[in-house]
Structures are given as structure tokens and as C-alpha cells.
Amino acid sequence: MNNVPSLASKSDVQTLSELRSRLAGPVFVPGDPGYDEERATFNLNTPLTPAVVVGAATAADVQHAVRFAAGNGLAVATRGGGHLQPRTGEGQLLLTLDRMTSVTVDPRASSVRITGSPRWGDITAAAGVHGLAAAHGSSPTVGAVGYLLGGGMSPVLGRPFGYASDHITSIDVVTADGHLRTVTATDDSDLFVALRGSRGNLGVVTGMEFGVFPVATVYGGGLWFAGERLAEVLPAWRDFAATLPDAATTSISVLRLPPLPEIPEPLRGSFTVHVRFTYVGPAADGERLLTPMRALGATVLDTIAEIPYAESGTVHNDPAFPLPYYDRSLGLRELSDATLAALLDLAGPDSGCPLVAVEIRPLGGALDRTPEVPDAVPSRGLPFQFFALGIGGPDTAPLLHSYLATCVDRLTPWADPRSMVNFVSPEEGRTPAELRAVYGADLYDRVVAVKEKYDPDNMFRINHNIVRV
Ligand SMILES: Cc1cc2nc3c(=O)[nH]c(=O)nc-3n(C[C@H](O)[C@H](O)[C@H](O)COP(=O)(O)OP(=O)(O)OC[C@H]3O[C@@H](n4cnc5c(N)ncnc54)[C@H](O)[C@@H]3O)c2cc1C
CATH class of the missing domain: 3.30.43.10 (Uridine Diphospho-n-acetylenolpyruvylglucosamine Reductase, domain 2)
Structure with a gap:
């Protein structure tokens, strides 16, 4: 207290x-x-x-x-x-x-209506009963509304279908004047556009409706290679990622996992390179696409198989329990040989890296497509997202902050000013000018105009606050 x-x-x-x-x-x-x-x-x-x-x-x-x-x-x-x-x-x-949480699936319309604060696991289970899949993120414990308002990049359905925000059709929101509005592409359309990407800046969302997809199973999981093989795995993975169709998604994370009892063997306490892969389509096609990575040989663990979509949270295996951590993110415009060399220096076997995860997610595919109704997602067209995380309480803050800052500094030569809003960390976007750089000036200023109309006194400021620079 x-x-x-x-x-x-x-x-x-x-x-x-x-x-x-x-x-x-x-x-x-x-x-x-x-x-x-x-x-x-x-x-x-x-x-x-x-x-x-x-x-x-x-x-x-x-x-x-x-x-x-x-x-x-x-x-x-x-x-x-x-x-x-x-x-x-x-x-x-x-x-x-x-x-006030509820989840209602309309299988005929392929849509879900939520109220309150469901977590993605609740929605995935409800939609899965009808063979439908929601474009949730890597972790089923994330809140659906916070994720959807921040763009929402699904590591399974994002490249095939686009940002989850693109598929929102209606939002119930209480604005600063206390009014409950149902906003859509035609009603309070300025608010509808700005809400989808600006998170909690414009009001309190009490309900939403969004599209889901007829995906019952995916071919997916993870390949874990010994961390000592990073120099070999990293370029092979980069070249592999570049060949994938929109229906396939991959990411890579260099993991130094703590020896926690919650982490199963053989990963507990290990140093590994985790290659995630999913394919929305026939398993045999997914298996064929994966051939170059499996050709790298011995893995510590290989979990890639056809799985029910409801189990797609196992692809990343994010922790489901609260932890103390510090994180940083950076949009990247390319993964050149020099970028990979920097990553190897930062996270490789000889780096002394104190971080639990150093991750790259290629974006692209439908994530680059303009949605039918414009939204405020700034990362459309961004090719790669970097993310790194260190676990530890305030006593570890000096070490972790410093190493995370070193990562960002070292990767800055390849940085893109855009970034996924959902990955902007508490350390980032602290000033309006920094946030404006993430959104790009045009989009940011458009959201500011909507903010000033609906929240002139900046009541909703306990977040990455979008205000005039
Ligand atoms: C383990 C982990 C994995 C993740 N994986 C992904 C991923 O794969 N893809 C991705 O895009 N993101 C991912 N994220 C980021 C995540 O989507 C964002 O952090 C998201 O904003 C979290 O939403 P929340 O409701 O859980 O968090 P909260 O902290 O509760 O909310 C986050 C923000 O959303 C706002 N908000 C929440 N609910 C409402 C509401 N009802 N009305 C108005 N504003 C609201 C809050 O005000 C706050 O600003 C991940 C995060 C973690 C920790």
C-alpha cells in the first residue's frame, strides 16, 4: 500500500x-x-x-x-x-x-461482440466452437480491447488478414463528456478511425464488434536451436522468412530463460534460439515451406505440427503469469548482414546479454494493406519489429535499462521511425514528440484533432498520451 x-x-x-x-x-x-x-x-x-x-x-x-x-x-x-x-x-x-465481460459469437456473420474486458483466451475458446479464429496476439492473457485499440498484430492471422484493428466494425465508447456512443464507419466516423490505433486516449470502450476468420487449425509451433548456433541460424532464418507467402508467419527470439519451475524442460534455464512458424493452410504445404529451417538439423525441441487454432498461444509460449520486466522496441526497415552482425554482438553466445528475450518479427503480407475503413495504425508497411525484454525488479533496472538502450542504439542505423503501438514500452513515447515520430506527423496530427474534439481537457492521459506537440 x-x-x-x-x-x-x-x-x-x-x-x-x-x-x-x-x-x-x-x-x-x-x-x-x-x-x-x-x-x-x-x-x-x-x-x-x-x-x-x-x-x-x-x-x-x-x-x-x-x-x-x-x-x-x-x-x-x-x-x-x-x-x-x-x-x-x-x-x-x-x-x-x-x-461486465461477455463474449457473443455470431457464426453466420463471422463476427464477435464483446463487452467489458475479455482476455483473448476467452474469445478464442468461444469462437473456436464454431471453427472461427480471432486475430489475437502471441499471448492468450492479453486483454482484447487494449490489443485491438493498439493495432493488434496477430503472429498467426496478421500476415494473412491484416491488423486486428482493421476488422473492428463497431465500438461502444464513453467519451470525456460522459456520453456512451456507438461509433462505426458512418457514425462518429472520425472517432471510429482514430480509436483504432490510439488505445486509451479517446475514451473508455465498453463494447466492440469485430470480424473473425474461418480457421479451425494451423500448422505451427516452434523450433528451438541451441543458442550457440545463433550465427548459423540467424541468416538462414532471415533468408527463409523472405520466401514465405502471406499465409505463413515466422519470428525469431534469442532466449535466455530463467530456471523457473513454470518453464518446462528442456527449456528451463536454457540459452536457445526460438524460431516460431505458423501456416494457415494445409499442413503438408506448411511442412514443405518449413523445409529450409528443418534442414538446419538438430533442435533442442521441435513442436511444429497441425494444431487446433485454439492452441495457437503455444506457438510463442509467452508467460501466463505476472512478472517484473523492462522492455524496449524498435521498428526496423531492413535485416542486412550488418544488422544480423549487430544482433549477434548483442545477443550471441559471447555477448554477456542479460536479457531474457531478443526478438525480431517480420511483418508484411496483409499487414501492409490499407483497410476498407481507415484506422490509426501507424506500422502499416513496416517490414520488421524488434522487441527485447529483461526480467527483474527495480534492483535490476540500471543493468537492464542500460542493456536495452544499448540494443536500441546499436540497431538505430537500420531503424524505421514507425513501430507497432502495442510494443511501445513504458520507457518509449514519453513525450508527444517521441510519439509523433512513431505515428508519423500526418496520422498523429489527425488523431490529435479528434482527441481535442472529444477529450479537450485530456482526461484520458494515463497512457502513451497523444497531445499536440
Ligand atoms: C506477453 C505479451 C505478449 C504480447 N503479444 C502481442 C502480440 O503478439 N501482438 C500485439 O499486437 N501486441 C502484443 N502485446 C502487446 C499488447 O497487445 C498490448 O500491451 C495491449 O495494449 C495490452 O492490452 P491489455 O488490455 O492487456 O493491457 P492494459 O494495460 O489493461 O491496457 C493497455 C492500454 O489499452 C487501454 N485500454 C484497455 N482497455 C481499454 C478500454 N476498455 N477502453 C479504453 N482503453 C483501454 C489502456 O488504457 C492502456 O492504455 C503483448 C503483450 C504482452 C505483455
């Missing part, structure tokens, strides 16, 4: 009791049982420290909370799956939407 401010004055308490009387869901202040569960984040190094938390049970609760915040001069944070909270929201109001 350290460093958590409270709304302690008499008038605040009265206002809070008035708020409580209007809500179907609970209100928590520091010290209340349940406060810590409500503000919990996936990254233990990015705690939320609000003065008040509203556990909304209905969209009307969200409206009351937003009006309460406006009346008390509070900023509003929203916690979905809790995977990316770059600011603490200290002394402000936090909304959680878990109590």
Missing part, C-alpha cells in the same frame, strides 16, 4: 459515497480489500496507484465514473488485461471492466 495516495478530505468522501450509490459495481480506495486485485498489472514494474477504482458492472457505471472524474478534476485510466500501463495514474481514477 506504499505510495498510494487517497481521496481523504471530507468532501471527497461524501462525493465518493454519492458515486457508490449510483453504481451497480463496487468502488475501492487504498486500504480496501480488493483494491490491490483491481489495480494489478501484468508487468509488476508498472504498478497503478489510483486514489479510487471503479469496478464497473455496466456501461452506465462507466458513464457515472467518467462524470465523477470530470467533476473532481481526475484523470481516468482503464485497466483491461493490464499488459501495458506506462503511467501510474497516481491519485487518479481507475476503471476496471471485468464485471
